[in-house]
Amino acid sequence: MGAYILRRLLIAIPSLLGISLILFTVLALAPGDPFGELASNPNVPPEVRAALRVKFGLDDPIFTRYLHWLTAMLQGDWGFSFASRVNVAALILQRLPTTLFVVGSSQVLALLIAVPVGLTAARRPYSLADQVANTLAFVGFSLPTFFTGLLFILLFSIKLGWLPFVYQADLPGTGLPWIWANVRQAIMPVAVLGFFQAASYTRYVRASALDVARLDYVTTARAKGLTEGTVTRRHIARNALIPVVTLVALQIPAVFGGAIVTEQIFRIPGIGSLLIDAMLANDTPVVMAVTFVFAGLVILFNLVADLLYGWLDPRIALR
Amino acid sequence: MAGSTLASPSDEAPALARPPASPGRETWRRFRRHRLALASVGVLALLVGGVVFGGFLWPVAIDDIDFAAQLQGPSWDHPFGTDDLGQDLLARMIYGGRISLAVGFAAMAVASLIGVLVGALAGMSRRLLDPVLMWLTDLFLSLPQLPLLLLVIYLFRDSLKAVFGSQGGVFLMIVAVIGGLRWMPVARLVRAQFLSLREKEFVEAARSQGATAAHLVRRHILPNALGPVIVAASIEVSAAIIAESTLSFLGLGFPPDIPTWGRLLFDAKDHLDVAPHWALFPGGAIFLTVLSINFIGDGLRDALDPRRVL
């Protein structure tokens, strides 16, 4: 297992390098050279501009520039935002917890829905319950998050007035009311993102559980006289979740994509809305840094998924 | 074994009473059994027909500004209502839908083409190419797609606009970027299919009869690998439509003069309280399109999956 973790860690490094290379290539190929634009932006004072020119080594060969850029990125030396004149790293660190909170809770919600519903649906394939779950799942992942978000606002904020539709990271107050206010404002974004993911995860769990349910060892388990519940929990669920982990890992980039949309709809001050705002304001250092952070997060969570996979499947340590 | 032990006729007595059943006909017979998929074909045909020919039935200009009819709900004059400039939403949706659907199908074509190519190359190579291509595929899979899409559009939009014009440039770029970031599932699928098919006895048999690698791929491997690819490609269409709508919804896709469904939602979202119809019609259109494509994909999966018993 230790060797397995080490191997996954080592594999993550070339991935990170590869992603950084792709990002850098996009930037380098971009017309009007964002680096140059950065250094020639009229908002930047002349002395800062000169420092930037040196820092980015604009006249160096391309590979040297990549190395410079990468070391700067890895050291968290991400420069200053044009728009707010704040250190980009500080800006992102301030916004990151909100994003992680919303994304994390929505994933927990998605799995809490998907695993039981998927397993139940697979127990009686093509039964009424299965068909209802299946149809709902289809509806769920055919509803884009931006549309569900608007529908939720329309229903719960405008028509019913139950929930606030603008998210505030720094709500005033203390104690229970403060916690309740936080929960209330998180309900809609978390639900929007969670339901969308739950729909596709339900399909994965169901398909995987159906595959496992027809395997011989499940018949063996039944032949031992175990109850259906035990068979499902002990023999089907764990085996069925192994491929689901891989599929969920593949969804991670999409999850962060969904986070950008939800943050935009509910005006959540996370790094997703930061990215959009920065783009609309031509704030290149922030755009670059946030994209890089997203890439890092995806790799991090892929690593987590790999470890989970190794923990679920005893055969994995051999490979 | 166990659960799926269905009796099969083992005798040499030919079970050939029925007329010959080609794989294509079998597939259609199974597809028809998926009623939601069958209905979805109808719905999708209506939607596609609507956006393609709707312009002739509803010849209203999309940029006819009428401040007297701002933010009106559905009426006989404006079946889908109007926006904040009094422009007719039905006409705008017919026009924008064409773009949305075209992006979906074109991006699917790009993604499938790249995916099949990469997957086939990886699946047929026995040496270095396969690990390199798969590493690249995995790398692309772990790219944060939406941020990267946004980044590319943010950086390249202006120069493309200058070359290809506002509509063409943005269209080309969005298709290329969505297709270029969504080929990986197809590539993986094709590779997996190739790896398993090229070891199959019927491929070995053809090899031992003197078939060249090109013949094997063309006659045996590719036709048998296509089933899952078709399923994946159909899902790709809906994913690309959602991707385009997302970009437009974030204000970074098509410009305001090209009212794709996502763009309409972007414009509508600040008027939800007074003009909910403005968001509901385009949102509903996206939902219906995506849903029917997904159901068709599911029907195709059932029809093309030989493992299904019930």
Added chain:
Amino acid sequence: MADPVDPILSVSDLTVSFRSDGRWREVVHGVSFDVGPRETVALVGESGSGKSVSALSILRLLPRDASRIGGRVRFAGRELLAAPEAEMRRVRGDAIAMIFQEPMTSLNPVLTIGFQIAEALIRHRGLSRSAAEAEALRLLDKVRIPAARSRLHEYPHRFSGGMRQRVMIAMALACRPKLLIADEPTTALDVTIQAQILDLIKSLQDEEGMSVLFITHDMGVVAEIADRTVVMYRGRAVEAGPTARIFEAPVEPYTRSLLAAVPRLGTMAGRARPMRFPVVDRTTGLAAPTPETPDTVQAAERPVLEVRDLTTRFDIRSGLLGRVTGRVHAVEGVSFSIAAGETLALVGESGCGKSTTGRAILRLVEPLSGSVLLDGEDIIGLDPKALRARRQRMQMIFQDPFASLDPRMSVGAAVAEPLLINRLAAPREARRRAEDLLARVGLGPETAGRFPHEFSGGQRQRICIARALALNPRLIVADEAVSALDVSVKAQVVNLMLDLQAELGLAYLFISHDMAVVERVSHRVAVMYLGEIVEIGPRAAVFGDPQHPYTRKLLAAVPVPDPARRGERHALPDDEIRSPIRAPDYVPPERLYREVSPGHVVQDRGAGWTGSAAGEAAA
């Protein structure tokens, strides 16, 4: 023995239906049989006879929504089919236990074997987990798993197929069942392992005093183990009775045709040439006269195929950098030749390299070294174009007729394809030739437009033979070509192959693990073990006077379909088949061979050879 009073299990008028395409289809039509205390009853039949379905329906293990069971199943005075599900669960794994065909897939890969054995004890005996695992350890010892204590907490992937089947048996015996249902428990195993498992089941049955319901398609296994036999055919029990009576004096035509098609090891003594299987009409039970096969071997000519020192190894790479950490020595210094019209059988157990040898000869895998002379010309080292031209003279038939045909191509197109690939005929001409070829293997020309899924396994194998014949080959490599077929179909395909050999003077390399079929079809036999030929010679010599200990062990392990000869087999040591994986720096030793009689050559390995892992290590 067969005690008519108080059967422990009494199945009467059992019917089973399945739903497919929304319609109910009955597959078992009113089957009745009894199993007495301490008795072993075999349910025997070909695929589709409903034997496994009947067994599963006794425990009601068929998918509930897609199946319907009718009739009565009385077990120890209880009516099982009417019992509520909760009561049924108390019976399963306690009073009735079951083992399955596929040991590789019958164990849950994410749970330790100790826990999987303990599960039934926890459920039915209410033991604590630690007490149950202590009992599991005792059971593992009982089924003779070496070093049981250290293996208790291992996962199934560390066990070989034979060992997994032992674990399955331990699991089934956990609660000391009164009845053990064994559904083809040895079908997926090699013949020596099969013999061990059969011995194990027999001895455990004596110790525990349980009854066994044994489902199998193998008449040899039936003769070996069953007190009474129920023959099933198309969902009906066509004949039942004491095993000896069934074998000696079968009454029903189907039983007679089945027994006629069963190859029996040892019946070929005194014959030099292969022999067709007798054909018994399924409805009348009358045997047609068996024509003698002509002498087809062209011994005077240069052999069609000469293989010298063929060696094929596969690297095993692992770790981050993909270093070679081991090597599979699949084929090591194999030499033999085949004359025109001759059948050389290559026999051995799984992993012995016999299939790789066949594929290396066609260069479907690239051999590491050695030479393969086809009509005197070495095809190793030929460029792809020249190789394609030579391959026309040697063709291959594979084990799995379902995988051997492209599902998207009509069988006419499949048979015509080799002609078109090699530009030997125009499309119209190729189609006509394909119809001729199909007729030659006994399929009408109207079948040419059909697709593979419309044919049965035997018919598909005929189509594959027709396709192989399209290029007028001199040599056909038949890789387990009849192993997956039902016994009566197998006999027909073997007869077809013999007829074609007589007509066309074909040479066969007949790769098989089935000693009884090999005895029937081959002129000469080569026995492979761990990538090497340990014994080769005329069939009569190798079967009549086996010299190498491994050949003897292999022959001793084959179950003989004759209840009168039961128990003649001596016990086999409980060892596993060794793997041909070696360290990367392994250098295979020089081998010495001695000629026992003309053409009968044996690998000489000194007196220390035992065929067991320990013996090997010492050698």
